[in-house]
Amino acid sequence: MNIEIRTDKNIKNSERLINYVREELLEKFHRYGEKITHFSVHLSDENAAKGGDDDLRCMIEARPAGLKPVAVSYKAANVDAAIHGALDRLKRSLEHLFDKLDHPRDHKGLEIIED
Numbered sequence: 001m002n003i004e005i006r007t008d009k010n011i012k013n014s015e016r017l018i019n020y021v022r023e024e025l026l027e028k029f030h031r032y033g034e035k036i037t038h039f040s041v042h043l044s045d046e047n048a049a050k051g052g053d054d055d056l057r058c059m060i061e062a063r064p065a066g067l068k069p070v071a072v073s074y075k076a077a078n079v080d081a082a083i084h085g086a087l088d089r090l091k092r093s094l095e096h097l098f099d100k101l102d103h104p105r106d107h108k109g110l111e112i113i114e115d
Contacts, residue, residue, distance in 0.1 A: 001036060001037065002038045003039045004038070005041045005043075010048045021083060025039055029094070035064055036062050039062055042058070043056070044056070055075070056076055072090045073086060073089075
């Protein structure tokens, strides 16, 4: 599983931040280890030095093997909240995707009653 982490010029990228994001991704998505080939994380500060409510954004793109990428984003007041908000959204999106693949709608069991 490849993990790529980027920040814009307004967020200081550090080894600590990279390790933190990597650990959170691996913890949340360890059960999908074989199903996901790549994660791309981008952290940005949309208002830069101006500040403001919910101006920090975390966008995460996951690439499930053989499927289209799944991308989510989340805005929050601090980097930690933005990361966790995006992780939660991504987890729900991937669970929904894999559940649909594992349990496609089966109409064979339905019985049509005609009057």
